[in-house]
Amino acid sequence: QKEVEQNSGPLSVPEGAIASLNCTYSDRGSQSFFWYRQYSGKSPELIMSIYSNGDKEDGRFTAQLNKASQYVSLLIRDSQPSDSATYLCAALKEGNTPLVFGKGTRLSVIA
Amino acid sequence: NAGVMQNPRHLVRRRGQEARLRCSPMKGHSHVYWYRQLPEEGLKFMVYLQKENIIDESGMPKERFSAEFPKEGPSILRIQQVVRGDSAAYFCASSPGQFNQPQHFGDGTRLSIL
Numbered sequence: 001q002k003e004v005e006q007n008s009g010p011l012s013v014p015e016g017a018i019a020s021l022n023c024t025y026s027d028r029g030s031q032s033f034f035w036y037r038q039y040s041g042k043s044p045e046l047i048m049s050i051y052s053n054g055d056k057e058d059g060r061f062t063a064q065l066n067k068a069s070q071y072v073s074l075l076i077r078d079s080q081p082s083d084s085a086t087y088l089c090a091a092l093k094e095g096n097t098p099l100v101f102g103k104g105t106r107l108s109v110i111a
Numbered sequence: 112n113a114g115v116m117q118n119p120r121h122l123v124r125r126r127g128q129e130a131r132l133r134c135s136p137m138k139g140h141s142h143v144y145w146y147r148q149l150p151e152e153g154l155k156f157m158v159y160l161q162k163e164n165i166i167d168e169s170g171m172p173k174e175r176f177s178a179e180f181p182k183e184g185p186s187i188l189r190i191q192q193v194v195r196g197d198s199a200a201y202f203c204a205s206s207p208g209q210f211n212q213p214q215h216f217g218d219g220t221r222l223s224i225l
Binding site for chain 2: 031032034036042043044045046049051088092094097098099100101102103104
């Protein structure tokens with residue numbers, strides 16, 4: 001079983017809609033979760049981090065964590081064509097251990 | 112630029128040559144991580160270093176690959192006798208080392224093996 005799983009997509013949403021990206025993890029020792037955005041040919045860029053159950057909002061982005069279900073999600077409100085990218089979910093077990101990444105979900109926002 | 116600096120951005124080598132990839136962490140960060148990304152794949156952990164110490168190298172192939180983070184200067188990922196399968200993007204990330212602090216990535220080195 002893969003440690004962090006994401007649907008590879010592509011996920012297509014119209015401009016202005018809400019994009020919902022999901023991620024599940026298998027290691028219950030995972031404590032911190034991160035969403036990175038990666039444009040084609042570029043490096044991963046941190047957009048959200050979440051450490052406790054519930055929702056965390058930052059601008060158009062909302063991260064949700066449910067540790068009982070081992071589920072993390074990212075909502076992007078008012079999606080823009082510039083949001084089109086691959087979104088990587090990553091889990092961290094302890095403070096300084098390596099991140100475990102999912103393969104990423106490719107999002108396409110259609111103008 | 113206070114971000115993670117990697118060089119070169121692109122590196123072309125012939126089979127059998129050596130590749131050296133360099134990474135300078137963000138100012139104030141003492142923890143460095145190397146990841147490899149193959150086309151259409153996620154990021155795979157290779158090695159985690161602090162100054163003068165390798166903390167975890169469980170993701171790095173036992174042969175041909177080595178990494179260091181000397182007291183002075185950047186972290187180096189070294190690949191000896193490169194093969195076509197080494198072609199990938201190699202990303203370095205750094206963190207300050209405090210609990211739960213996220214890792215920030217450099218722009219990566221795209222390695223191509225002819």
